[in-house]
Amino acid sequence: MTRVETALVIDDDDVFRTTLQNSLRRRGVTARTAATVEEGLFALEDAPVDLVIIDHRMPRGDGLTALSRFRRAQPDATIIMLTGFGDIPLAVEAVKEGADTLLTKPVDPDQLLRVAAELRATPRASSLPRGSLSFNLSEMEQEAIKAALRESGGNVMRAATMLGIDRRTLQRKLKKIY
Numbered sequence: 001m002t003r004v005e006t007a008l009v010i011d012d013d014d015v016f017r018t019t020l021q022n023s024l025r026r027r028g029v030t031a032r033t034a035a036t037v038e039e040g041l042f043a044l045e046d047a048p049v050d051l052v053i054i055d056h057r058m059p060r061g062d063g064l065t066a067l068s069r070f071r072r073a074q075p076d077a078t079i080i081m082l083t084g085f086g087d088i089p090l091a092v093e094a095v096k097e098g099a100d101t102l103l104t105k106p107v108d109p110d111q112l113l114r115v116a117a118e119l120r121a122t123p124r125a126s127s128l129p130r131g132s133l134s135f136n137l138s139e140m141e142q143e144a145i146k147a148a149l150r151e152s153g154g155n156v157m158r159a160a161t162m163l164g165i166d167r168r169t170l171q172r173k174l175k176k177i178y
Contacts, residue, residue, distance in 0.1 A: 002120035004078070004113055007051040010040035011012040011082070016105070020053070025107035032146045037061035037069075044073045051116045056083035056090070056102075064090075064097060071098030078119045082107055087164035088144045104151050104162060142177055147169070 007029050013015040017033045024031040031051070033039035036058065052070050063081055070079055072137040081099040083090065091102040096149075100119045103112065144163065152158035160170040 002117055004029055004051045004116045004120065006047070006049040007053060008034065008040060008043055009053045010034045010037065010038065010058075010063065011053075012060075013055070020107070020109065024113070025110060027113060029113070030043055032111040037063065037066040040164045041066075041069060041073055044070070044110060048074060049077055050120065052077050052079045053112070054079065054083055054099075056085070056094075067097035067099050078116045080112065080116060080119075087162065088141070089164070091144060092140075114132060141173070145173060145177065 007024055009017050009020050009031060010033070011020070012035055014035070017035065019034050021031045029051075032043055032047075034043050037054075038061065040052070040054065054066065054070065056063045065080065067081065070077075072122060079099045081094045082105050083102060084105045090137070094102045101115060103115065139160045145159070148159040148162045149156075152162060156170055156174070157167050160167040163170065
C-alpha cells in the first residue's frame with residue numbers, strides 16, 4: 001500500500017478539524033487544515049497533498065459541489081468526503097463529482113488512513129483505458145451494505161439508517177448476500 005504523507009482536512013467544525021489533524025500528525029502525516037472550501041483551495045495552491053479530506057455539509061459552500069474543483073486542483077490526490085448522514089445516493093454522487101470514496105463521521109483515523117492508502121495503491125478510474133470500466137449495480141450495493149455494517153459495528157438498524165432504507169429491507173438484502 002502507498003503511505004499517505006500529506007493531508008488537508010477541510011471542515012467547518014473547529015474541534016473535529018483540529019482533532020483529526022492532531023490524530024493524523026501522531027500517525028506521521030503532515031496535516032494542514034482549512035475551515036472553508038475557499039481556504040482549502042487556497043491551501044492547495046501553496047503545497048499539494050496526497051490526501052484531501054472534505055466535509056459534506058459546510059455553511060459557506062458544501063463539499064459535494066466543490067469536489068470537482070478539488071479534483072482539478074489535485075488530480076493525483078486521494079479525495080475522501082466525510083458526512084454524518086451517509087447514504088448510497090450521496091456516495092454515488094460524491095464519486096461522480098470527484099471523490100474517491102465517502103466515509104461517515106465519526107471517522108477512525110486509522111481506518112481513514114487505511115482506506116486512503118488502499119485507494120492510492122489502486123489505479124484511478126480516469127487512468128484506466130476507456131471502455132475498461134464496468135459497473136455492476138448489485139456489487140456496488142453489496143459493497144455499500146458491507147461498509148455500512150462495518151461502520152455500524154454490525155448493528156443492522158443503524159446500518160439501515162445510514163443507507164436510508166428500512167431495517168426489514170436491509171435484512172432481506174442481507175439474506176440474498178449471505
